Amino acid sequence: MSNGVLKIGIHRGALEIKQFTRQRESVVFTMLFPVMLLFIFGSVFKDTLAPGVTFSQYFISGMIASGLVNTGFQQLAIMIPIERDFGTLKRLRGTPISPVSYFMGKAILVFTAMLVQVGALLLFGVLFFNLHLPSTSEKWFRFFWLVLLGSICSTVLGIAFSCVPKSGRGASAVVSPIVIVLQFFSGVFFVFSTLPKWMQEFAAFFPLKWLTQGMRSVFLPDSFAVKEVAASWEVSRILIALLIWLVVGTALALKTFRWSDR
Amino acid sequence: MSSANLAVEVKGLVKSYTGKKTGKKVAVDGIDLSVKSGEIFALLGPNGAGKTTTVEILEGYRDRDSGQVSVLGQDPNNLGIHGSAWRNRIGIVLQSTKDAEDLSVKEVVHHFAKYYQNPKDPDLVIADVGLSEKMNARVNTLSGGQRRRLDVALGIIGRPEILFLDEPTTGFDPEARRAFWELILKLKAEGVTILLTTHYLDEAEALADRVAVINNGKIIEVSTPQTLGGRNNAKALVSWLENGKKTSIQTDNPTDEVKKLTARFTGEIPELSVTRPTLEEIYISLIGETHE
Numbered sequence: 001m002s003n004g005v006l007k008i009g010i011h012r013g014a015l016e017i018k019q020f021t022r023q024r025e026s027v028v029f030t031m032l033f034p035v036m037l038l039f040i041f042g043s044v045f046k047d048t049l050a051p052g053v054t055f056s057q058y059f060i061s062g063m064i065a066s067g068l069v070n071t072g073f074q075q076l077a078i079m080i081p082i083e084r085d086f087g088t089l090k091r092l093r094g095t096p097i098s099p100v101s102y103f104m105g106k107a108i109l110v111f112t113a114m115l116v117q118v119g120a121l122l123l124f125g126v127l128f129f130n131l132h133l134p135s136t137s138e139k140w141f142r143f144f145w146l147v148l149l150g151s152i153c154s155t156v157l158g159i160a161f162s163c164v165p166k167s168g169r170g171a172s173a174v175v176s177p178i179v180i181v182l183q184f185f186s187g188v189f190f191v192f193s194t195l196p197k198w199m200q201e202f203a204a205f206f207p208l209k210w211l212t213q214g215m216r217s218v219f220l221p222d223s224f225a226v227k228e229v230a231a232s233w234e235v236s237r238i239l240i241a242l243l244i245w246l247v248v249g250t251a252l253a254l255k256t257f258r259w260s261d262r
Numbered sequence: 263m264s265s266a267n268l269a270v271e272v273k274g275l276v277k278s279y280t281g282k283k284t285g286k287k288v289a290v291d292g293i294d295l296s297v298k299s300g301e302i303f304a305l306l307g308p309n310g311a312g313k314t315t316t317v318e319i320l321e322g323y324r325d326r327d328s329g330q331v332s333v334l335g336q337d338p339n340n341l342g343i344h345g346s347a348w349r350n351r352i353g354i355v356l357q358s359t360k361d362a363e364d365l366s367v368k369e370v371v372h373h374f375a376k377y378y379q380n381p382k383d384p385d386l387v388i389a390d391v392g393l394s395e396k397m398n399a400r401v402n403t404l405s406g407g408q409r410r411r412l413d414v415a416l417g418i419i420g421r422p423e424i425l426f427l428d429e430p431t432t433g434f435d436p437e438a439r440r441a442f443w444e445l446i447l448k449l450k451a452e453g454v455t456i457l458l459t460t461h462y463l464d465e466a467e468a469l470a471d472r473v474a475v476i477n478n479g480k481i482i483e484v485s486t487p488q489t490l491g492g493r494n495n496a497k498a499l500v501s502w503l504e505n506g507k508k509t510s511i512q513t514d515n516p517t518d519e520v521k522k523l524t525a526r527f528t529g530e531i532p533e534l535s536v537t538r539p540t541l542e543e544i545y546i547s548l549i550g551e552t553h554e
Contacts, residue, residue: 018365087358097346
């Protein structure tokens with residue numbers, strides 16, 4: 001039977017991707033919006049933060065981290081309430097499908113959208129904004145676990161948060177401001193070390209701050225680490241913070257997920 | 263009747279909701295039901311009577327306050343590890359949904375077939391519900407009636423033993439409704455037990471082997487559509503115009519009354535009519551009584 005759960009999960013993933021690619025707005029939002037932001041910020045802020053580190057390089061690291069939050073947390077926390085309103089979940093509830101298969105389908109969708117978005121950002125970053133790809137295999141390895149842990153955290157938190165919006169119509173208004181505020185607080189749009197202390201401390205409770213810091217450790221030269229608040233990349237703290245959120249997020253998702261709105 | 267022949271058995275079902283402003287409202291107030299395997303059973307009642315609540319409890323969507331419920335031998339509110347196996351044997355057609363808009367009819371039906379252990383051939387099911395011509399159409403381009411037939415296709419794709427239909431033909435034009443009824447009767451011929459809710463009397467009359475009239479959360483009567491409310495034994499109403507006044511008489515022997523009238527009147531009897539209560543009149547009187 002668990003074989004069936006896996007198989008149906010993969011079928012759902014394929015179906016989710018098919019539906020996703022047919023919704024023009026969602027494709028545009030996922031693909032073009034981050035790249036557009038990159039162009040705007042990259043063109044406006046031309047400062048050099050340190051020898052060999054431009055603001056656009058700093059910004060793009062943050063945007064890649066944001067991509068994990070956008071495609072997972074934001075997308076799911078908006079999409080699942082809409083599916084609840086439209087009766088998608090209720091219909092599924094009436095079939096033999098396991099919720100695990102449904103979650104797998106969502107995870108496959110998130111991972112695909114994320115690969116596309118991160119891929120687009122990397123491509124444009126390298127082509128137009130002098131972004132350097134990770135130089136060592138150690139940094140590539142770190143990049144992969146950041147992406148993997150980040151997207152799983154983001155997925156489970158999106159599923160968990162999907163019970164908060166009262167309706168699909170209002171979901172975007174509830175979820176998007178949270179993501180934007182976290183982006184400001186976590187050092188995506190501004191250099192993190194220049195933010196007020198209380199903002200930095202607040203951001204440290206959430207995974208985005210750790211993801212942006214992790215991405216900087218991958219894409220910026222190690223000499224820049226001293227400019228961080230802790231004067232270090234804090235790689236092991238990043239790993240611990242993400243693992244804690246992974247456990248908390250999974251527990252929350254399992255506890256709060258509802259098929260219907262009653 | 264042994265319970266082995268019963269697809270659905272309900273005893274003393276009670277369900278109430280507590281609203282913030284409205285306070286406690288009893289939606290289902292002590293219902294007993296039994297649906298035999300292979301029959302079409304209709305729950306007939308006005309909006310807000312408790313039909314959907316009852317059916318959603320049977321489908322496993324809602325919990326209940328008290329009472330016993332068995333659907334295909336399982337308690338829908340206490341399925342445990344049997345949930346998937348039980349759902350493999352039931353089919354559900356919900357009230358309006360707006361899902362799967364970006365997929366084609368073919369894609370949706372083929373996908374849902376994968377959820378079941380022994381599904382029907384998806385293309386045959388699409389043909390059965392009369393959507394072959396719309397096979398490759400996106401769901402969001404379907405008309406209301408076509409959309410509903412897709413819902414039925416998804417309800418029967420898993421070869422269910424029992425099919426729940428919640429107000430399946432609301433918003434249909436008469437022709438679409440007749441086509442839909444034929445589809446339901448075809449399923450019955452295949453041996454599927456069907457529990458349907460409706461507020462259309464003609465639908466209950468055309469389809470149901472037995473009808474339960476429900477109002478204010480209570481079952482008022484269970485019978486065949488032909489005998490509902492003593493309809494088969496009801497007196498006929500003979501009425502005519504006499505001395506400029508509408509006159510009528512209720513009788514078990516309308517023919518005799520008409521003979522008497524023929525003797526009294528020379529020629530045409532003004533505005534003569536002989537009527538028996540329609541299912542609708544019976545229904546209205548049943549529903550009306552419980553409003554007091």
